[in-house]
Amino acid sequence: MLRILIRLLTAAILLTLTISVAVAQEDTYEDPQGRYNMPIPENWTVEENDAYTTVQSPEGTIKLYFMVAPLMTDTPDAVAAGWQLVKPDFAAEQASTLEPPSQSPVDSTLVVNYDLGDDNVIYQAVAQVVGDQVYLLLVEGPLTDIQRRQAQITVISTGYTISGTEQTDLTGVEPRTIDAEMTGALEDYINVLMPQLKIPGAVVAIVQNGEIVYMGAFGTREMGSDSPMTVDTHMMIGSSGKSLTTTMMATLVDDGLMTWDTPAQDILPQFEMADAELSEQITMRNLVCACTGVPRRDFEFLFNANSLTAEDVVESLSTFEVFTDFGEAFQYSNQMVATGGYIAAAAGGGEWGNLFDSYAEQLQARVLDPVGMPLTTISFEDVIQRGEYATPHALVAGFEYEPLPLDTERTLMPIAPAGSHWSTVEDMAHYIIMQLNNGTAADGTEVVSAENLLITREPQVAVSADDDYGLGWIIAGYKGLPLIEHGGNTLGFTSDLAFLPDTGVGIVVLTNTQVSNVFNISVRSRLFDLVFDDVDAETDAENMAFTVGVMDEQYALPENLADSVDASVVEAYTGTYTNAALGDIVIELTDGTLTLDAGEFSGAILPLMEEDNPDQVDYYITVDPPVSGLQLHFEETDDGTIHIVAGQGVTEYTFTPVE
Structure with missing residues (x-):
């Protein structure tokens, strides 16, 4: 009309x-x-x-x-x-x-x-x-x-x-059986791609028709080491774990302990948004749909991880501004999904003050054990005790990776249901089989009803013209075929889960590198192209060369980045500052190096000079992982005190001196 x-x-x-x-x-x-x-x-x-x-x-x-x-x-x-x-x-x-x-x-x-x-x-x-x-x-x-x-x-x-744009449509085309020749071609592609994108280590698992038909490991657990990556190596899966949480929620619906449309406050009265009316309206479905208008505010758990509890994460939502109307636009919030997982744990019998442990216990009993995922956990202690984990690697200036201390990843613990899961590629392959079987594990165990599992794949809000967000899944397409997928990023790991529900084919790709999504998705796409005999290697190579060039440019050291600070100027910036949302930070000058210490992490700060006036500081940026590239403006107020404005736009935070 x-x-x-x-x-x-x-x-x-x-x-x-x-x-x-x-x-x-x-x-x-x-x-x-x-x-x-x-x-x-x-x-x-x-x-x-x-x-x-x-x-x-x-x-x-x-x-x-x-x-x-x-x-x-x-x-x-x-x-x-x-x-x-x-x-x-x-x-x-x-x-x-x-x-x-x-x-x-x-x-x-x-x-x-x-x-x-x-x-x-x-x-x-x-x-x-x-x-x-x-x-x-x-x-x-x-x-x-x-x-x-x-x-x-x-x-x-x-x-x-x-007009005239051509689209490939594979509807009705029979997928090929995945065999050694096909996986060999995929391995050749991976071995070319890894050095192009500087990936230290990766693991891949492929499933077809209810079976794991391939698992392979590439590279090393840590850059520069001789410790090989294996299919049993523990890695974090980041936001790919969101669907583990929504699958757990589906089992609670099966058991009559909640419904998708149960108001969150009916289960956990402590749940509260800034808008009282919205607080009453939000349902369990809404908490995990990325459709409530609540924006991404990751800094608020990264800067406070050492002191945040599950209950703190739930309570933090009472301070969150809603960007868009309910259901109007895709807004991705880790705190919202984490809260959904914690309130679901309460629906299963968890109590306020014990939500984290209750979530872990119910995820284990309701999803991990029946699916057959013995090595999937949110416990760092279990991973360290087992001793077969990869080292996380952060992407740094110059489009290079460098190892991160393992404890850096603990900053994700407060939002565990949204993305602090550890797993192996074999465990995740078992999970994909259960998804392709619409709730039945590989050994025949019914984990969750098809009815409630499929609700997690119903579109809730548009992500792009072709993709929608469901409940912990992205509902997308591959050349005319339905595709269910989700990627995940931590401070030093990247994951990608994807399956074609109508063809019985799925893939898991895990790496020990930050934001390696280009690699993970390219491997996934090449597998699907091989399965349908639709590989265009020349176009793929052209696209990858362009992408690598863009990343080289995007992550290059700015030409106007100074290599040191003027100690006589920045001495006035030192001290302890605070922000209501991010907590305290300490700015220190030691042996000529200016640093920001948030407690959870610390790193050097360098000035970025004005392009037209190279003797004048434009602003400062953090240069060390895990939080590199954060803009910092040191501003003198009318009374002579220094305020620090960190970030840009909607992720801008002002720190004031601690008296």
């Missing part, structure tokens, strides 16, 4: 008159000339005039301009002309450009980021050339608003489709 309305209005009004249509529910906008289409999120506004279409956020602060224009002399000129059309006074300088590989019918793509001298405002352009036409997407908006509505922007940008 919306697309018909837009077309009728366009034909009926003067070309210079703009129309505005507010979208009550997500719909698809189609260009009146049939050149492109895109999804429009709920409550966003579409405006048309003769030369371009504007899509605006509900607040009107974020604007996405779409237009198609003649190519002119070259793509940059077309981009500049586009900006002059929508903003005649636009005069920002280009900060960076990218030319990613393109897919037919697009001949070439150019991405431009701009520098306006204000990090709190974002301008970006994407130009796609098709023949003698250039398809432009221009984006502008405040950083904080873009952070709040990033998922909805992703829905629009990933759904923006130029």
Whole structure:
């Protein structure tokens, strides 16, 4: 109905008159000339005039301009002309450009980021050339608003489709039987990929038709060591463990101890949001759906992990601001999922003051034992005692990895149900088999009913144009086939679980490196391509070369990063500071090195100089893992005291001196 309305209005009004249509529910906008289409999120506004279409956020602060224009002399000129059309006074300088590989019918793509001298405002352009036409997407908006509505922007940008775009559809194609030849080809691919992406160690397991058909280990447990990775090596799985929690919740629903729609306060009266009305409305389903509007606030457990309890995590939600309306946009909160796990433990008989232990016990009894996952745990002590664990590695400047002390990963313990699980690739393969069997373990044990397990895979909120978030799972697609998946990141490990429910094929990929998602997902995709005999090695290699180049640039040391501090200046910054959400930090100057010590971690601080004035400090950044790249502004107030502003946009925190 919306697309018909837009077309009728366009034909009926003067070309210079703009129309505005507010979208009550997500719909698809189609260009009146049939050149492109895109999804429009709920409550966003579409405006048309003769030369371009504007899509605006509900607040009107974020604007996405779409237009198609003649190519002119070259793509940059077309981009500049586009900006002059929508903003005649636009005069920002280009900060960076990218030319990613393109897919037919697009001949070439150019991405431009701009520098306006204000990090709190974002301008970006994407130009796609098709023949003698250039398809432009221009984006502008405040950083904080873009952070709040990033998922909805992703829905629009990933759904923006130029007419003639081809999509592979494998519906009805029979998967091949996974054999030694196929796994050998996958191993060859992994052995090429690991040095490209500098991965120290990885393990892979593949399941098909209810059986583990392959397990393989690559590299070493620690960079520079001769201790090989094995399929029995313990690694953390991060957010891939969220579905372990929602599976446990499904068993509680089976047993009549709660329902998915039981209000959280009915089970745990201590649960409270900042909004009293919302506190009463939130159900057990809502806690794990990423759809309540509660944003990501990871710093608040990273900076306080040594003192946080499960109960503290639950109580912390009473201070969280809600970014978007209920069910309006994907907002990923580890504290919300952790709270869901802890309240589920209370539904199973756990008591306030013992929620962490109760969660561990019920996860063991309800999921891990019946599935056959003897080495999966949230106990660091059990992992250390067993002694077969990989060393976590942090990604540092220069696109390099370096080992992290194992205890650094303990900062995730307060949010255990959301992502502090340890496991092995074989345990996780057993878990994938249970998922593919819709609740029945490999040995025939019924772990959970198919009815309640499948509810965890029902879409709750859009992540992109093609993907939705369920309850601890991402509901996606692979070349026309349903795909269920979830990745996980800790401070030094990465995981990926994925399966094609209609074909009986699944894969687990674990690494001992931070944010190695490109590697994990590439291995997963190559397996599926092999299974369906649809490998395009040339395109894959081109895409990987581009990705590696981007990562080299993204993680390069900034040219304007100084190698030391001016002790005479930073001496005034030393002392103890506090923030209500992040707690206390200590700024120290020792032997010429400025450091930030949060208790849970510490690291050096260096100044980033102004690009146009290399003698003037722009701001400072942390340079050591696990929290590297954090912006710090030391600001002198009117009374002469120093305040520290850490972070940017919605993740900005102000520290004041402790008297």
